[in-house]
Amino acid sequence: MLNIFVEANCNRYVRDECTYCHVYEPLMKIDRSDWHLLPEQAQLMADKIKQIDLFHQLAQNEINFTGGEPSQNPQLVEIFHIFRKLSPNVRLHTNLDIQSNTHSRWLRLVEIMKLQGRVDFTLYPTVWESRQKPLLQEILGLQNELIVNMIFEQVPDLLTQLETMTVFFKEQGVKFHPTVTLLEKHSEKIEALIQEKPNCSEAEFNQYMSDVESYTTVGGFTFGVNMILGFVVDERGERAMVSQPFPKDVNTLECTIPRGTIEIMTVQQTGEMTPCCDVGNLKCQPKFGNLLTDSPDAIMRQIEISRQKMVTGTARNIQNIQNGKPGEPVEEGIPPYCV
Numbered sequence: 001m002l003n004i005f006v007e008a009n010c011n012r013y014v015r016d017e018c019t020y021c022h023v024y025e026p027l028m029k030i031d032r033s034d035w036h037l038l039p040e041q042a043q044l045m046a047d048k049i050k051q052i053d054l055f056h057q058l059a060q061n062e063i064n065f066t067g068g069e070p071s072q073n074p075q076l077v078e079i080f081h082i083f084r085k086l087s088p089n090v091r092l093h094t095n096l097d098i099q100s101n102t103h104s105r106w107l108r109l110v111e112i113m114k115l116q117g118r119v120d121f122t123l124y125p126t127v128w129e130s131r132q133k134p135l136l137q138e139i140l141g142l143q144n145e146l147i148v149n150m151i152f153e154q155v156p157d158l159l160t161q162l163e164t165m166t167v168f169f170k171e172q173g174v175k176f177h178p179t180v181t182l183l184e185k186h187s188e189k190i191e192a193l194i195q196e197k198p199n200c201s202e203a204e205f206n207q208y209m210s211d212v213e214s215y216t217t218v219g220g221f222t223f224g225v226n227m228i229l230g231f232v233v234d235e236r237g238e239r240a241m242v243s244q245p246f247p248k249d250v251n252t253l254e255c256t257i258p259r260g261t262i263e264i265m266t267v268q269q270t271g272e273m274t275p276c277c278d279v280g281n282l283k284c285q286p287k288f289g290n291l292l293t294d295s296p297d298a299i300m301r302q303i304e305i306s307r308q309k310m311v312t313g314t315a316r317n318i319q320n321i322q323n324g325k326p327g328e329p330v331e332e333g334i335p336p337y338c339v
Contacts, residue, residue: 037269178218285333
């Protein structure tokens with residue numbers, strides 16, 4: 001999958017949730033003049049992607065428009081057309097914190113859905129009833145796929161969000177009964193976990209939820225739920241190694257790149273590439289070059305240089321964790337939770 005930053009601005013930036021969001025950190029360092037990806041930059045990126053087999057294959061799997069808030073980009077639809085020529089699967093993630101169905105941000109999303117792009121969103125309880133719910137009802141009439149992200153600070157918070165979605169889909173009719181069933185299974189498991197182990201660890205949580213599917217495709221509608229841990233991000237944009245739901249556990253991320261597999265590439269609107277899922281505050285230092293300014297050959301050379309750094313860096317992270325030194329920086333610039 002290719003994550004493409006099409007917009008750094010986020011209209012929730014002044015709200016509390018942003019400091020716990022996985023895309024918080026880029027907003028701190030990108031100048032306003034660089035917030036919007038421009039169509040000419042998008043075309044340059046697309047042309048370069050076609051020349052690099054690895055990137056072209058990732059694009060064929062999926063291109064994900066991210067940010068910030070992608071719908072803030074006034075030229076979003078034109079950018080969609082450019083990347084749609086590269087991939088049959090272009091999706092966009094939005095906070096859906098939009099004032100009405102006449103707002104320009106919403107109209108951009110509608111146009112993309114009509115062009116067979118997919119729109120996913122993160123549930124924000126503070127604006128669910130007033131903003132997200134009415135627009136989600138319209139989304140269901142325009143597309144047959146949806147992923148809902150739920151960022152939770154405590155396990156009971158997650159249960160509340162699941163129940164919110166369950167009530168909503170029950171109101172949408174028979175077509176969405178499989179979605180309701182999926183959500184209810186998650187809720188039942190989490191409710192039982194809270195009763196049995198109210199102070200469970202992250203490992204116990206994952207084990208307890210391991211037999212519950214995250215996707216359902218029944219009756220012509222595909223639905224997925226993605227549960228995302230909340231992390232405190234400090235004023236320097238650095239993410240804690242322990243999550244808010246499980247503050248006693250060192251959180252680690254399995255990085256596939258040291259094992260020779262690149263599954264995700266994130267491209268900021270400045271063109272800088274990070275060879276992992278780092279769409280926000282992981283702050284991984286080994287870069288794969290710049291998709292706007294570097295030649296395909298230069299990018300391929302940088303891929304190997306960065307991969308070697310990640311191999312040694314993640315190995316040192318594992319040693320630090322095993323030696324009781326989690327969070328200690330390594331010179332390769334690999335985030336301390338990546339192993």
